Amino acid sequence: MSGHGTPIPMTSRKGSALKGEAHVPGDKSISHRSLILGALSVGETRIEGLLEGEDVIDTAKAMRAFGAEVTDHGGALWTVQGVGVGGFAEPSQVIDCGNSGTGVRLIMGAMATSPITATFTGDASLCGRPMGRVTDPLALFGARSYGRKGGRLPMTIVGAADPVPVRYTTPVPSAQVKSAVLLAGLNAPGETVVIEKEATRDHSERMLAGFGAKLTVETFPEGRVITLKGQPELKPQHIVVPRDPSSAAFPVCAALIAEGSDVLVPNIGLNPTRAGLFTTLREMGADLTYENLREEGGEPVADLRARFSPDLQGIEVPPERAASMIDEYPVLSVVASFAGGVTVMRGVKELRVKESDRIDSMAKGLRAAGITVEEGEDWWIVHGRGFGQVPGGVTVATKLDHRIAMSFIVMGLATEKPMTVDDGSPIATSFPVFEPLMAALGATITRGA
Numbered sequence: 102m103s104g105h106g107t108p109i110p111m112t113s114r115k116g117s118a119l120k121g122e123a124h125v126p127g128d129k130s131i132s133h134r135s136l137i138l139g140a141l142s143v144g145e146t147r148i149e150g151l152l153e154g155e156d157v158i159d160t161a162k163a164m165r166a167f168g169a170e171v172t173d174h175g176g177a178l179w180t181v182q183g184v185g186v187g188g189f190a191e192p193s194q195v196i197d198c199g200n201s202g203t204g205v206r207l208i209m210g211a212m213a214t215s216p217i218t219a220t221f222t223g224d225a226s227l228c229g230r231p232m233g234r235v236t237d238p239l240a241l242f243g244a245r246s247y248g249r250k251g252g253r254l255p256m257t258i259v260g261a262a263d264p265v266p267v268r269y270t271t272p273v274p275s276a277q278v279k280s281a282v283l284l285a286g287l288n289a290p291g292e293t294v295v296i297e298k299e300a301t302r303d304h305s306e307r308m309l310a311g312f313g314a315k316l317t318v319e320t321f322p323e324g325r326v327i328t329l330k331g332q333p334e335l336k337p338q339h340i341v342v343p344r345d346p347s348s349a350a351f352p353v354c355a356a357l358i359a360e361g362s363d364v365l366v367p368n369i370g371l372n373p374t375r376a377g378l379f380t381t382l383r384e385m386g387a388d389l390t391y392e393n394l395r396e397e398g399g400e401p402v403a404d405l406r407a408r409f410s411p412d413l414q415g416i417e418v419p420p421e422r423a424a425s426m427i428d429e430y431p432v433l434s435v436v437a438s439f440a441g442g443v444t445v446m447r448g449v450k451e452l453r454v455k456e457s458d459r460i461d462s463m464a465k466g467l468r469a470a471g472i473t474v475e476e477g478e479d480w481w482i483v484h485g486r487g488f489g490q491v492p493g494g495v496t497v498a499t500k501l502d503h504r505i506a507m508s509f510i511v512m513g514l515a516t517e518k519p520m521t522v523d524d525g526s527p528i529a530t531s532f533p534v535f536e537p538l539m540a541a542l543g544a545t546i547t548r549g550a
Contacts, residue, residue, distance in 0.1 A: 111525035113513030116545035118361030123352035127152040127342035139181030140169035144337035156201035166192035187288045191217035200530040210281030213244035214264035214288035222255040226501040241267040266291040274424040276301040289331045298324040302374040343370035356407035358515040366405040377426030411488040413440035420448030431508040440485035450479035457500035466497035494518030503527040
């Protein structure tokens with residue numbers, strides 16, 4: 102599948118129970134950061150289990166363009182021969198980040214404090230997403246940006262020749278913004294400080310420390326304060342990428358709503374800043390258990406077992422949990438459709454500026470499938486109909502959004518009539534083995550309307 106080519110309609114329908122093991126790809130957030138920090142290190146970083154989706158491959162190509170030697174050895178094993186902090190070369194071509202908001206924003210941060218110029222672009226979805234939330238703090242370091250109206254791609258970043266450290270409070274909870282500022286701070290003298298009022302996923306902090314950066318994290322009344330000492334020599338690492346909890350969400354949620362299902366999803370990263378969905382599902386009454394809890398590479402990991410759960414109940418998801426599950430709200434809303442009562446989701450305005458306006462995209466699709474949905478700027482409410490009561494039988498527009506596509510494909514595995522998405526091709530950006538993985542579990546998913 103390709104997120105840039107001919108649309109691929111896909112249809113899912115109720116069939117047999119889902120059974121077996123679902124080996125989902127490596128964590129996307131950690132994969133992006135492994136490549137970027139490997140490129141900023143001196144020496145060879147070895148990465149096992151890299152997610153080989155289009156988003157991450159685009160980041161690997163970008164690191165090559167900035168001068169790092171990035172090699173695919175097969176079997177999800179990659180090495181990066183880094184150029185060191187401040188060692189990026191000026192790319193000779195435009196950097197195409199495809200569909201990846203994470204990739205483009207982190208790379209902008211990584212190059213913004215070097216005296217080089219780079220131009221970034223992406224697909225139609227990425228070119229519609231706001232970049233000002235990153236370019237505004239990067240300007241404080243001395244970087245300049247020139248893009249389309251509204252701070253959109255294509256955009257040229259002129260890196261700061263004499264960067265200065267900054268102290269920055271993130272205006273919205275965003276791991277991408279925080280990470281871009283920290284990566285920019287690597288090549289600035291002195292200490293760069295990022296303050297976030299609500300904690301977001303902390304892979305950047307964990308990995309920066311692992312690569313040898315001097316970094317502290319403290320909690321004060323003003324929020325979570327991250328202090329990074331600039332101009333370190335990062336040391337190459339051997340990284341084993343845990344499996345992606347955001348990808349695990351789809352087979353897990355499918356098992357909960359498809360009658361008779363019992364699915365094990367091994368080796369899932371359970372970083373507390375990422376595991377909000379699983380906590381929420383258990384609060385709704387899901388038969389979801391953690392097996393073989395352990396720690397790998399500084400990250401908590403477990404095997405997840407999900408079983409059919411016909412008696413799910415809607416809940417009000419705590420707004421402070423939003424940052425730990427922001428990408429999982431679309432598929433949560435699908436599960437909520439099969440629950441009894443209402444599921445209330447607040448503090449989720451970040452969903453409005455993802456690959457699509459995810460609140461709008463999900464609300465329209467759910468309503469078409471027979472579900473009552475209320476929505477506001479930063480909240481939405483799904484009125485569940487209970488197991489066996491969701492009609493389905495419609496075609497949904499995915500708006501070039503991989504998570505919208507996968508969410509409605511999961512929904513069709515339990516609706517009374519099949520569900521069709523108009524384009525499943527964007528799924529390749531994050532979960533290239535989604536179709537064969539789900540088919541191996543017993544899901545009935547076909548290409549075509």
